[in-house]
Amino acid sequence: MKAGAGEAGFDGGCGHSTLVAAYLDRELAPEAAARFEAHAEGCPDCSAALLEQRRLLCLLDAAFDQTFGQVPPLPRDFTRAVKARAQTDMSGVRDPRERVRAVKICAALSVAALALLGLAAFAPLLRAGRWAASLLGMAGRAAADAGTGAGVVLRTVGGGLGDGSGALALLLLAVCAAALLLLLWLLGGHHRAGARD
Helix, strand or coil: CCHHHHHCCCCCCCCHHHHHHHHHCCCCCHHHHHHHHHHHHHCHHHHHHHHHHHHHHHHHHHHHHHHHHCCCCCCCCHHHHHHHHHHHHHCCCCCHHHHHHHHHHHHHHHHHHHHHHCHHHHHHHHHHHHHHHHHHHHHHHHHHHHHHHHHHHHHHHHHHHHHCCHHHHHHHHHHHHHHHHHHHHHHHHHHHHHHHC
16 A cells, blocks of 8 residues: 555544554555554554564564475485485386287387378388388398309309319309308399499
């Protein structure tokens, strides 16, 4: 309440609750505050209200000072206790039955998503699967071609080693090994070029 509001008379029906609050909040003009103090000495209602409000303010000040002024101390083993509690709470997650249950729930959710969204929503996954299958097929063809080439080379080398000298056989073996490596390198380059296309 502002200073002008506190200049009303204090006789009969003075409205002590608003004047008490304005007086305690120091919102009354100095003359009005002096008149209220003189009135409160003679008015039992205003005197009791003023005393009650002052007690309430003191109680609130004390409560807030004790609550916000102090930080409760933590126990010595607080960190260890929190860590042990967290490990205990997580122990069920590491249980094999929990893992199986989680896999079942994920599978059920995937089936439900597939049913709700339809097969078109999973088109990117299907394209990725086809791409991976073609990549595996290409790797398989490269391995088969390399194996076929190695078989031809080994048959040729095996036939040449049986009727020649030892030095010539070693030379032929080194040439065949180099040819095999060159063949593998060329096949790999061919399949990499095919994968880019």
